[in-house]
Amino acid sequence: MAAVGAQGGRWNDRLDLLTHFAPVWLASSLVSLLLAVLVLRRWRRWTFAALSLIAVISATMLMAVDLRRLPDRYAAADPARTLKIITFNAWTRNRDIREVARWVAAENPDILVLPEGSRLLAEAIRAETGLRVFEGSGAFIATRDKPLDERVAWDARFLAGGPTALSWVVLRGPDGTPFTVVGVHCGWPIPARAAWADAQKITALLNTMDRSRTILAGDFNSTQWSFRQRAADAAFGLERRDRAHLTWPVRLPMFHGIRFPWPFLSIDHLYAGGAWRTVSVKRGPEMGSDHYPLVATLAWLDVP
Incomplete structure (x- = not known):
């Protein structure tokens, strides 16, 4: 909910507070996805795996601004x-x-x-x-x-x-x-x-x-x-x-x-x-x- 709700920060300053914790949402969503696959069974596995995956995608989208490396910027200099x-x-x-x-x-x-x-x-x-x-x-x-x-x-x-x-x-x-x-x-x-x-x-x-x-x-x-x-x-x-x-x-x-x-x-x-x-x-x-x-x-x- 936090990872997806953070996307509302585009329009709402209060929801934008959630965006600051994007690394936390990403890490916890990955753990949730792993647990859903390894621990749960039947429909619960796929339900919680899907919800966790949505959260992973949302948190990754928030952090995408840093996942893209700028070309030709890091180089040796005089x-x-x-x-x-x-x-x-x-x-x-x-x-x-x-x-x-x-x-x-x-x-x-x-x-x-x-x-x-x-x-x-x-x-x-x-x-x-x-x-x-x-x-x-x-x-x-x-x-x-x-x-x-x-x-x-x-x-x-x-x-x-x-x-x-x-x-x-x-x-x-x-x-x-x-x-x-x-x-x-x-x-x-x-x-x-x-x-x-x-x-x-x-x-x-x-x-x-x-x-x-x-x-x-x-x-x-x-x-x-x-x-x-x-x-x-x-x-x-x-x-x-x-x-x-x-x-x-x-x-x-x-x-x-x-x-x-x-x-x-x-x-x-x-x-x-x-x-x-x-x-x-x-x-x-x-x-x-x-x-x-x-x-x-x-x-x-x-x-x-």
């Missing part, structure tokens, strides 16, 4: 024209700050986007990596090179939607052309009105930028399987570079942050314009947060 970027919701209750800073130093990124970054974590990252940390609003942004500009959309706080503002920095690309990195931390997909407003704020900001050279990263609290998020992605005008990287939860926010055995939501994303080609995207390790980090390498293309 290291001098690549950019390594990490986005990681560090979690305000994270006690492993030194571990995070040491891991970032080992990864040696060019850019780090940190939703829920703390002043203590910012100082630790500066000390371990030498990165410049812009303590904006919504997400900290750490960069290896000195930004040409650093900004926060403070006015966005007074618009409908979540209270989180948007931070961004402008950097110089390998060919000297500036590009922009936007860090975001969106609210939950409920209430839907606030979630739609968050997407509109991001879109309004992107409308002021050269999208072809823009990178957008952070914690969106929304999966790509959601019909609302698909509409937002289309409005962003950028290509999402992560593909079914399940990043939440590492631990649950309740019960004193108890460890959860496996993640089932893909809510941390990285988008980029046409000036960037994807070289690699991977999920990072557990580091005291309730999120896993995303680590991506992008290659700069010459775009007129």
